[in-house]
Amino acid sequence: MKHWWLALLIVLWPGSVGAAPAGVLRLQTPLQADAVYDRIYKALEAARFWVVHEANLGERMAGNADQWGADYNRSRLGTxxxxxxxxxxxxxxxxxxxxxxxxxxxxxxxxxERDGTSYIVLPRLSVMVKGSPGEGRAMELEAEVRRILERALTD
Incomplete structure (x- = not known):
């Protein structure tokens, strides 16, 4: 691992998989959000997970700031x-x-990004598929995606 100290920081970062709802997998890192996004994109593609759609939601929401007024970005999110x-x-x-x-x-x-911390959130397949005949495979897939994301943040 090239940056063992960064891996340690991500693992020890308070709440690195903290208080997200049960159905949400959340990772967090002090890395800048656009850099995190680029790392994730490249790591997914390298692992043969093809990116089929991208959306810059922050830019699109900013386009509605006047219309939404005080309701726009109350969570003070960056990227x-x-x-x-x-x-x-x-x-x-x-x-x-x-x-x-x-x-x-x-x-x-x-x-x-919020307050200098970047978050990666995605649905937890293991929660969504409880009782399905495909539960085991979905849990394997979730674990693989999580490994890819964690490697993207530490390499």
């Missing part, structure tokens, strides 16, 4: 960027286990 991604092998495996779980595809995540 807000989202992407949708998938892997055909995993799509096939999930479809074989339980075709109804294709409702979860493509997978998606959002990167946002």
């Amino acid at each position: 807000v960027r989202a992407l949708a991604f998938g892997n055909l092998e995993w799509t096939n495996a999930i479809a074989n286990a339980d075709p109804d779980l294709l409702a979860l595809y493509p997978l998606h995540l959002t990167v946002f």
Whole structure:
């Protein structure tokens, strides 16, 4: 690992997988949000998870600031960027286990910044698929995506 100190900081950072709702996987890092987004994009593509859609939600929301008035960005978020991604092998495996779980595809995540901390949030498949015949495969997929994200933040 090139930057062991950064990996340690991310692991020890208060709440690095902290108080998010049960159905949300949240990672956080002191890295700048646009850099985090770029790292995640490259790591997903390197792991054969193809990014199929990108949205700069922060810019789009800013375009509505006048219309929304005091309701605009009350959470004081900086960058807000989202992407949708998938892997055909995993799509096939999930479809074989339980075709109804294709409702979860493509997978998606959002990167946002607040108060100098960047957050990566995505739905936790393991929570959403409880009781499904595809639960085991979905849990494996969630674990793989999490490993990819954690590596992206530490390499």
